[in-house]
Amino acid sequence: MTSLLILNGPNLNLLGTRQPEVYGKTTLNDIEAMCAAHAQRLNIRVSCLQSNHEGALIDAIHAAKGTHDGIVLNAGAFTHTSIALMDAIASVELPVIELHLSNIHAREAFRHKSYIAPVALGQICGFGAAGYGLAIDALMAHLS
Template sequence: MTSILILNGPNLNLLGTRQPEVYGTTTLTDIENLCTAHANKHNIELKFFQSNHEGALIDAIHDARGTHDGIVLNAGAYTHTSVALMDAISSAALPVIELHLSNIHAREEFRHKSFIAPVAVGQICGFGAHGYELAIDALVRHLG
C-alpha cells in the first residue's frame, strides 16, 4: 500500500479563521477528512503532521525515510525562506509535491520565490483544499 505523509507548515493550524478571503473557510481538520476520504477510495495510507516550527518539519521529513513513499508539503511561508527545508528534502531522497492553497504567483512578489520547487517533483497552487487531492493523485502517479 502506498504511504504518503501530508506535511503542513506554519499557521496552517489556523485555517478556516486566518485570512478566509485568501485561504477560504475550510479548516485543517476538514482538509484531513477530505484527504482521508480520497485516500480510502484509492487504497492509500496517509499520515498527517502540522507544525509551526521549522525544525519539527525537518525532523518529519527525515523520519519519513523508510516509512513513507512520498510527501505532500504545504510549507507555508517557509517555502520562501527555508534553505533548511530544501536541504532536508534533498537529503531524504523522497518525492515531494509542493502545495499551496492560494496561487503564490498571483500574490506578493516575495511569495513568487520557492526554495522547495527546485527539489520537488512539482508544484500545485491556487486550488484551495482541492489541491491536496490533486497533490495525492500527482504523487501516486509519479510513484507509478
C-alpha cells in the same frame, strides 16, 4: 501499501479563520479528513502532521524516509525562506509535491520565490483545499 505524508507548516492550524478570503473557510481538520477519504478510495495510507516549527517539519521529513513513499508539503511561509527544508527534502530522496492553497505567483513578490520548488517533483497552487487531492493523485501517478 503506499503511504504518503501530508505535511503542513506554519499558521495552517488557523485555516478556516485566518484570512478566509485568501485561504478559504475549510479548516485543517476538514482537509485532513478529505485526504483520509481520498486515500481510502485509492487504497493507500496517509499520515497528517502540522507544525509551526521549522525544525519539527525537518524532523518529519527525515523520519519519512523508509516510512512513507512520498510527501505532500504545504510549507507555508517557510517555502520562501527555508534553505534547511530544501536540504532536508534533497537528503531523503523522496518525491515531494509542493502545495499552496493560494496562487503564490499572483500574490506579493516575495512569495514568488520558492526554495522548495528546485527539489520538488512539482508544485500545485491556487486550487484551495482541492489541491490536496490533486497532489495525492500526482504523487500516486508518479509512484505507479
